[in-house]
Amino acid sequence: MVRSFVAAALLAAASPISAQVHASPLVDPKVASLRDLALDRDQHAWDIVEGLTTEVGPRLAGTQAEARARDWAVTRLTAMGFANVRIEPFDMPVWSRGFESAEILAPFPQRMVVAALGNSGSTGPEGVTGEIVAFDSVDALKAAPDAAVRGKIVFVDHLMPANQDGSGYGQFGAPRRQGPTIASQKGAQAIVIRSIGTDHHRNPHTGVMTFSDGAKPIPAGALSIPDAEQLVRIIKRGQPVRMRLVLQNQTIPGQSGNVIAEVPGRDPSLPPVLVGGHLDSWDQGTGAIDDGAGVAIAAAAAKRIMDAGRPLRTIRVVWFGAEEPGLFGGEAYRAKYGKQPHYALIESDFGADKIWKVDSKLGDARKAEAEAIGKALAPLGIVTGKFDEADGSDIGPMLKDGHPGVGLSQDGTRYFDIHHTPDDTLDKIDPAQLRQNVAAWTAVLAILSGGIEEPKARKRR
Amino acid sequence: MVRSFVAAALLAAASPISAQVHASPLVDPKVASLRDLALDRDQHAWDIVEGLTTEVGPRLAGTQAEARARDWAVTRLTAMGFANVRIEPFDMPVWSRGFESAEILAPFPQRMVVAALGNSGSTGPEGVTGEIVAFDSVDALKAAPDAAVRGKIVFVDHLMPANQDGSGYGQFGAPRRQGPTIASQKGAQAIVIRSIGTDHHRNPHTGVMTFSDGAKPIPAGALSIPDAEQLVRIIKRGQPVRMRLVLQNQTIPGQSGNVIAEVPGRDPSLPPVLVGGHLDSWDQGTGAIDDGAGVAIAAAAAKRIMDAGRPLRTIRVVWFGAEEPGLFGGEAYRAKYGKQPHYALIESDFGADKIWKVDSKLGDARKAEAEAIGKALAPLGIVTGKFDEADGSDIGPMLKDGHPGVGLSQDGTRYFDIHHTPDDTLDKIDPAQLRQNVAAWTAVLAILSGGIEEPKARKRR
Numbered sequence: 007m008v009r010s011f012v013a014a015a016l017l018a019a020a021s022p023i024s025a026q027v028h029a030s031p032l033v034d035p036k037v038a039s040l041r042d043l044a045l046d047r048d049q050h051a052w053d054i055v056e057g058l059t060t061e062v063g064p065r066l067a068g069t070q071a072e073a074r075a076r077d078w079a080v081t082r083l084t085a086m087g088f089a090n091v092r093i094e095p096f097d098m099p100v101w102s103r104g105f106e107s108a109e110i111l112a113p114f115p116q117r118m119v120v121a122a123l124g125n126s127g128s129t130g131p132e133g134v135t136g137e138i139v140a141f142d143s144v145d146a147l148k149a150a151p152d153a154a155v156r157g158k159i160v161f162v163d164h165l166m167p168a169n170q171d172g173s174g175y176g177q178f179g180a181p182r183r184q185g186p187t188i189a190s191q192k193g194a195q196a197i198v199i200r201s202i203g204t205d206h207h208r209n210p211h212t213g214v215m216t217f218s219d220g221a222k223p224i225p226a227g228a229l230s231i232p233d234a235e236q237l238v239r240i241i242k243r244g245q246p247v248r249m250r251l252v253l254q255n256q257t258i259p260g261q262s263g264n265v266i267a268e269v270p271g272r273d274p275s276l277p278p279v280l281v282g283g284h285l286d287s288w289d290q291g292t293g294a295i296d297d298g299a300g301v302a303i304a305a306a307a308a309k310r311i312m313d314a315g316r317p318l319r320t321i322r323v324v325w326f327g328a329e330e331p332g333l334f335g336g337e338a339y340r341a342k343y344g345k346q347p348h349y350a351l352i353e354s355d356f357g358a359d360k361i362w363k364v365d366s367k368l369g370d371a372r373k374a375e376a377e378a379i380g381k382a383l384a385p386l387g388i389v390t391g392k393f394d395e396a397d398g399s400d401i402g403p404m405l406k407d408g409h410p411g412v413g414l415s416q417d418g419t420r421y422f423d424i425h426h427t428p429d430d431t432l433d434k435i436d437p438a439q440l441r442q443n444v445a446a447w448t449a450v451l452a453i454l455s456g457g458i459e460e461p462k463a464r465k466r467r
Numbered sequence: 468m469v470r471s472f473v474a475a476a477l478l479a480a481a482s483p484i485s486a487q488v489h490a491s492p493l494v495d496p497k498v499a500s501l502r503d504l505a506l507d508r509d510q511h512a513w514d515i516v517e518g519l520t521t522e523v524g525p526r527l528a529g530t531q532a533e534a535r536a537r538d539w540a541v542t543r544l545t546a547m548g549f550a551n552v553r554i555e556p557f558d559m560p561v562w563s564r565g566f567e568s569a570e571i572l573a574p575f576p577q578r579m580v581v582a583a584l585g586n587s588g589s590t591g592p593e594g595v596t597g598e599i600v601a602f603d604s605v606d607a608l609k610a611a612p613d614a615a616v617r618g619k620i621v622f623v624d625h626l627m628p629a630n631q632d633g634s635g636y637g638q639f640g641a642p643r644r645q646g647p648t649i650a651s652q653k654g655a656q657a658i659v660i661r662s663i664g665t666d667h668h669r670n671p672h673t674g675v676m677t678f679s680d681g682a683k684p685i686p687a688g689a690l691s692i693p694d695a696e697q698l699v700r701i702i703k704r705g706q707p708v709r710m711r712l713v714l715q716n717q718t719i720p721g722q723s724g725n726v727i728a729e730v731p732g733r734d735p736s737l738p739p740v741l742v743g744g745h746l747d748s749w750d751q752g753t754g755a756i757d758d759g760a761g762v763a764i765a766a767a768a769a770k771r772i773m774d775a776g777r778p779l780r781t782i783r784v785v786w787f788g789a790e791e792p793g794l795f796g797g798e799a800y801r802a803k804y805g806k807q808p809h810y811a812l813i814e815s816d817f818g819a820d821k822i823w824k825v826d827s828k829l830g831d832a833r834k835a836e837a838e839a840i841g842k843a844l845a846p847l848g849i850v851t852g853k854f855d856e857a858d859g860s861d862i863g864p865m866l867k868d869g870h871p872g873v874g875l876s877q878d879g880t881r882y883f884d885i886h887h888t889p890d891d892t893l894d895k896i897d898p899a900q901l902r903q904n905v906a907a908w909t910a911v912l913a914i915l916s917g918g919i920e921e922p923k924a925r926k927r928r
Contacts, residue, residue, distance in 0.1 A: 056700070060575065060704075063571075064578070116523075117525070206894045232892040243521075291669070429669050432697070433696060
């Protein structure tokens, strides 16, 4: 485990400002104090992610497990003292996984580890059997004549790199996002891809894809990376390779929902600050880094502000439902609240490793506020990025609509080792790095919420 | 991956003796030269382990897959030029895995990842359902009154450490080796243990166990380590925990065999040097580190001696069958050859990470030979250990009988991350460390085989 090493480095780099160290006069001392207290001792985030992943575990969008997660969330957020805790339900199609297996029949019989991609067609219980036709990229698949693909099982390879900014996922995710549609259009009976990931474990990476342009759904699975490499070695021997693939999936109508909780502002007429993450997870892990950590960080930071006093603006915590199958929760929130002004949107959905960069898009008139955020985060080892950029999954469409936002980027170097695999479990979260996340979010919320008024009993006179 | 870092450190520590570096006069220059050539460029070992794991893949003892591995081995060893290549078959009971699953039914419904232990009883297709009773060790299980265990599903935890010498495996393997028998004797309906391993992936560690003292076979499985930790968190919530466990296994009569190949010595009347590894693997990985690497290292080193000329003593390469379920191949060899003298026995069965220590048990009369081995290995970064100790799996019983032996210890720090899991695949082998293994074995064989006579055509005059 790299855990203890990273934690030590982190603490060394971003220890709380002690009485012996002079802090920058450019950072509000109250903001600095809240930040450092979170870094030193936040326990809220760990308790949430530990509780959610243990007491609910996997929570696939639209399933009973996700419904249990919403009930758990309401109980927990209410107990934490949030106001206006509520579930806002919405309907959606619910895809779920059944039995799945992959087996090389010839020339070298052996089983492989496979996971259906979200929205994969089903092979039925008897499976499909066919010859493998292999491509090193989606571009190569696109360029192939239909006759080379028709009736076969397509395999698409790639070499996604592990980058701090997670930039491999966009470009190298093409086999998952576009591969199934192209394979279907060319008449393939099924497709398997090298998992979109950066590890070397026998844990395949699932993830959503959509058959577009009228393409007929075909079975679509991801092989674990060691299996994909094994398949390439087998193919390179030059003999025809036959695979039997069983992916039994189904899609039925169902329901999900967003869970919302608030820290009421002193001036309810002001636009709220939205902080969020998503409550659903894929079905094979317990959704610790994706996105138990995110909902935990968002709520923990809001809780720390709430405990410090009353903010000027309302902080609205949103635990979105059904992000994984296609941002259903974000769209439901947008449909209901998207026309109302928001002071800022922030979402945590990239694990719980150390935040290394802050971007924002608050508009020219709020440049000083954006700069104050950067100054407040620098002692956590966070670089200030761009002033015209903010990103997020569920909040993405609303950011595109023009709502202001802040983006806190976690280190993504090992994120895609774990992402969408059975390995997304609590042990992958480093408590010290999680606290650094909460510290950063707390500082951002302290600034965005417009000044905290301490409770009267504790007010200094 | 730690791979490139380790490889670089290894090469830095053990680069071939160049013309600019004076070598110890205590090491035979011919031995040093064979050693350094192997370190620099051995390809035989990689080709064997790559070929075996790709073209055969998993090869559970007694199955058709293991029979394919024997055929593959005969073809490969013959092509490499070995003499007297043969299969020596033997009968054995063949245990194999069927469908398996574990599910927490209450209080927090969720699936867990489980693998049956070798020789586990079968639950049948309907599985068993019961309340979990948890113990932190086999000692705690032993101490429990039968009434606390009867009719329940036992869970045994432990905290095996990752040590360079692999010493955690003996002590902390007790839940697997003794747990099932004790649980059965106390009337448990099944047992699940925390995998005997040191990783944090959802890949359970299988391994053999035996029901002793007349204990009735019960279903016995290993949870992956993240699942075991999750189960502990669930148990600590204080509510009764119910699990449904399905482990469908069977045992039928079958056959395995040892594959033997030789480099004939100039004096066939002298006792041979036996170098081995085991050909079978568990069924879920492709048996790269356990023990594709071992058979590859043994044969590669023998091949390098063969290519250099004719040794005085015969080198006998033995790829044992059916090691995993209980050293059947070793016992078959011992039954046939155990009364005959052997000059030395060596076996590689601990992965392919860097060798860090050499022990030997050649007897007082051969102390100088043992010391020469130590001197020849020191430039590879290998410490000389004891002169009264040698170890091995299949060769273990013969060593106990008093046959001389040499033990080359690989670094075991990450061995039990992978051991007996689906993750035992080719990508876990670092080619540079594998070459260091071959270099060490080549040097040892060059010394033990008693002097190589170069082929006449190439002989210097």
